[in-house]
Amino acid sequence: MADNFTSSIGRADLGGALIPDDISQEIIQTMPESSVLLTRAKRTAMSARKKTQPVLATLPEAYWVQEGALKQTSKTGWEDVNITAEELAVIVPIPDSVVDDSKINLWNTVKPLIAEAFGRKIDGAGIFGVDKPATWGDDILTGATKANNTITQGTGTDLAQDVAKLAQKVSEEGFAVNGFASQPGLNWQLVGLRDANGQPVYQPSLAQGTPSNLYGYPLNEVKNGAWDPTKAVLLAADWSKFVVGVRQDMTYQLFDQGVISDADGKVIYNLMQQDAKALRVVMRVGFAVANPMTRVAKKGTQYPAGFIVPKAGA
Template structure:
């Protein structure tokens, strides 16, 4: 892109490809769901999957006997991309910078806003546009283990067992950052660490372990999520779009006088960045949650006082 291609000459459009790729890299590094899930490019806003509901079976056949037949059935879950947006106010002087310079500078803010909102929606359904989320899938499948008085390693083993009973394998975990200390202290019978904290990646029971650092993990609902993450599908539409706002009033930004930020009155502009992303957990039984004991006690107390 030429140096003369200033933001003031491009008030809307796509973020330059080289910068957009960097934003997507930061989103992938910051999002636990993206790190663990199966990520697929989307050519349109919808994508259908073909998943076995009942698989065909084979039969032993004696000499001259009729071969039995079995009926296979499929389900076709559909993933729909939704628009996610962030608005970042900046000084009006930014209009005199190139689009590459501006978005290079705002890259961390855009990425963090996107991956935090995305993880909240996918993990617990917080302000989610998607029909399903991991917490709901695990709850619907009754794959729930509650923290007990036994040791954490046995609780996690029981958690994995919930998925294994459905003939699936756990291939990764996601937990809140406050659980890191407890996991670090776990040992097997030979004194070896069950959770290994590495410089670049962590593992638990020899499976990838990620800690949700972006505030997206609701530890009042779960302490740890185990899953067959091949059943967790993320779809990404290419391109990040932007638009320059000059006259808007941003209700979510409060100024020193207690009033919302008026871009015109405060001689500022705002940059709105949008992208399209989809999420679909295609098998409820592939997800299991380790619930904190306090959450269950709170529910029981509420039930007692409910008339």
């Protein structure tokens, strides 16, 4: 991934509408989309960089005992899943003159866009392995593929059957599918689909900020740019088995002095000398998948998620 130390917001990036000569203008922009992992996965606070999450690895057994016979013994074992928090950060410099002449609060406008960018990084790394920290282990797509929990779109007579077949596959391994995530626009493929009883399988959301429903479970379309439609159409999962560890939530600090340098130490931006301020945003977050043993799956074959993948060449 190429380093970027030279980006800043200038007048050319804002356009005349945001720095008008004498009138204030309303900003019209796409509402930033949150992270589906931060929204749906189990969130746990971390008091250190690393945290250990015990996961059930072996299950106890029970035995019939004849009258007067000896009772047998059994044991249960756990394995550790390690969550390591890695730092996600960015610095956004803006010249003071641009802030002064703007008719909007640029800093308040930039903050939610940065949050969206952070969400995109987290989802891309956790779901597809894009720019993933090495300490995070396998991404969800890799883990599901290893467990053979994928179905090619078009396996059933329609998308509704594909979803049902995928959820059945995950359920047969002992996990309860309790939600979905998908590529943007999938809702239009789902509208009008019916189950065997003629009932709609998809119900669009009627309130902003709440997910739609697919087979009665929430469906989050990933609209922050992290979803790769060439790799997957839909994710079905037991979301309680995805763990997001937060060591440090998003923190914002505004600086009016200091320098910004590149990887070689060359000063690119001097805030005091160039009359500018810089917003520094930092978050420390980890991700792991808990994959406990279940009663109905052979050890090592189970996984709490699966994907509908596109047809080859689609």
